[in-house]
Amino acid sequence: MRFIKQFLTIFLFSFFVLACSKDENTSSPIPQNNTKELTIFHINDQHGKLDNFSKIKYIIDQEKELTNVMVVCGGDIFSGNPVVDNHNEKGFPMIDLMNKVGFDISTIGNHEFDYGEVILKDRFQQSNFQWICANVNMNTIGIPEPNEYKTITKNNVKVTFLGLVETNGKENAIIPSTHPWRVQNLTFQKYTSVINNYAQIKETEDSDLYIALTHLGENTDVSIANNYSYFDAIIGGHSHSITNTSVNNIPIFQAGSNLNYLGKIKLTIKNKNVESLTYNLINLTTYSNYDSTLKSIIDTYNEDANLDEVIGYANAYHSTSQVGYFYTDALRNEMNVDLTFQNSGGIRASLNEGDILKSEIYSIDPFNNGSVTYTMTVAEIKNFLKNSGSGFYYSGGTIEQQGADIVIKNETQEILSDNFNLKIGLNDYIPAVYDSYFTQTPTFLPYTTAEAIINYLENNSSPINFTNYNNYFKFE
Template sequence: MKLFRYFLTISFTLFLTVNCSKDTATSIPTPQNESKELTIFHINDQHGKLENFSKIKYIIAKEKENTNVIVVCGGDIFSGNPVVDNHTKKGFPMIDIMNKVGFDIATIGNHEFDYGETILKDRFQQAQFNLVCANVNMNATGIPQPLEYKTISKNNIKVTFLGLVETNGKPDAIIPSTHPWRVQNLTFQKYTSVIENYAQIKETEQSDLYIALTHLGESTDKKIATNYPYFDLIIGGHSHSRTNTTVNSIPIFQAGSNLNYLGKIKLTIKNQIIESLEYQQIDLTTYPNYDAALKATIDTYNANANLDEVIGYAEAYHSRSKVGYFYTNALRNEMNVDLTFQNSGGIRADLNEGAISKREIYTIDPFNNGSVTYSMTVGEIKNFLKNSGAGFYYSGGKIEKDGNSIVIMNEANDILSDNFTLTIGLNDYIPAVYDSFFTQTPTYKPYTTAEAIISYLENNSSPINFTNYNNYFKFSN
């Protein structure tokens, strides 16, 4: 009998030991007054770049061996790599790779809207990570409505993220910096109109940390820290800054662009307050290790894109401004018009000396903008240039400022009168943004502006060199 009791006692003790060990590992939260450790990895503005994700996955996997990890993105995941932008399912490779890396959450950037509503719906449905944005309403488009904020739990740590996107895309409207015709059925609010609604979210969610995950730009993030000091951290995007600063006791971070850097925030948290913080930006261009399986997937996407066909030759390196001069000249010749314009923000890359591939042209012009022509008087063109407040590359004649006036000349340097009519060619983004100056119905060409440039190069055997051109105009008082 004693032996039986002894056996029961030992068995019960072992049962308690095993179950208490299990509960300690998975169920019993860390007491609130004990320190908690967390690493947050962040990127922003990758603009379709895929290559360094294999390195990011390797880095994250190593960190997860030692501590809790959350992986976040500050927006602008699309537009900038034709492997992603020109895929048969636009944007699919980017979401696929982010899913495989294991992102937890992303805010929405302005360039997420570049593909239009139908494709955005598909990509949001594809995403296996959370999407947050408090100042967009998808209305009846069928696009999944992102949460205003989301609390992510990693073991014993709760972190709440509030998402915000910029709305500076059009002078007379509240939309992000994207093609206005591609967000016609969506509604946006300025971040200042909504942010105060979420001042008490940390308390409501009982979170350890409250983070603004923004796509507003560094200067706006600093304003948020000053005027809306609800947050423990601000992780941003949009301005392509490498930011590591503190404003009003709130740390602000941003990790550059094009997936060149990975931000790493290493935190110790106690009583819902950051006890210690270490920050670094890992240079992915020199980091040696990578996840082999993910690299193989990325290599397959690149190989299947068929973008390396040579279509022309550049005699010299062209900076973005010089590319603008080449771009408008090619567009004018291909569209057979008198005058062409291109917005400076629409030139997204330099052009290297040597062979020119389709990949390079689609990288320079990634937005799939349509090509349109208008018949406008010289006076109407002057009104547009003077009152839009924007600067443009152009080709066809000469445009100069004369006091408070604008002078437009033809290629023979003859001054054109205000009632003289010209045919102008441009991408359809420009008249969509500045629609008050483009009131006619345009003539639509059956090709994008990138396709027009490619066609020009394919039919022009001479090497290009626009390094001595200076065809840029912006009216200033």
């Protein structure tokens, strides 16, 4: 009997030892496949264009059924479509559609500041997606401070995005290319002053990928790839480029402008490195499928804008430069001045032959710039033209370069002396940028330059044709 008990004791002890040993083996980590899949969709520089968002939503929703998806924007979401720019909540239709599409993140573009600080605050607060920018400080004026970087997680994939905006808006200041009077309370730094502060963010965040989401332009993105090798990819904006290249083993992408294209980056990630990448630039103008619910919302925005009123007639197609000649001539007549100037970058669209719609003028001049007049001597005007380094459309007489000098003639081709006074009219962006040449207090007129052009056309029954003009001057 004692033998049987000893046997049972030994047996049971051995059983439990083996059982425990088996449990320990099965609880040991099983090697996992570290490969992860991700699709990133990206746009940039849509400048208020809405119509193709219904196609974008359809494409993205289809992809979400297959894999992890992130949707990102390279900035400049505003300025370029009067449906957005002249909405009673300026810019809101763009925010609304980006929310409904399901954007995850956007960097700040220079034209995000075009509406001014109060409106930007409202649009930021309405955004369901993240805003990032490492080289701006809102200085506690009420605008929500954007994150310098943000990590987005979709299921098992973590991607950290660093935001950067260009600061080439003014020669003697560090601001983006926007109206200087609309960013007076904000502080900007050059991207080169801050970018290395975030060299270790991928490790700090324990991210699978680290992407620079920039609004700096293609050339600067190339420079970043050459000089800051810690990024896994760069997704950019600002230069309106179609970019799909690799520099220093860092892929760089940009998807054109005006919502004509949607970039699609398909990634396989292994051990926090890109194992494979395929890229597809989807042409939205030829893509046919769309989300019907979102299309209905877009149609309503377009219809409610009421911008299809005919206000004039063009005898011929006008290129952007020819529009510049017409634009300054209309301003001169409407503002009742001797000479008008318009910066070439302020003419944003061409003009088709036939009826001129109110929407076309707002597309040509989307910035809601004010109208101002100055009284200046010919010498002061020459100093501005000679030293600003920029070219301008103009109306009122003739401006010519003769060697190292500038000659300004009136409409009867008489040369004006340097001490002769002229009343000039222009948009208020020009004196804000070139303030060292416009030192006196201007006269502010009670309408924007776009409203001035619309009023001119509504009160001028003659068709326009400026195809034979060449009123452009840049000192060389």
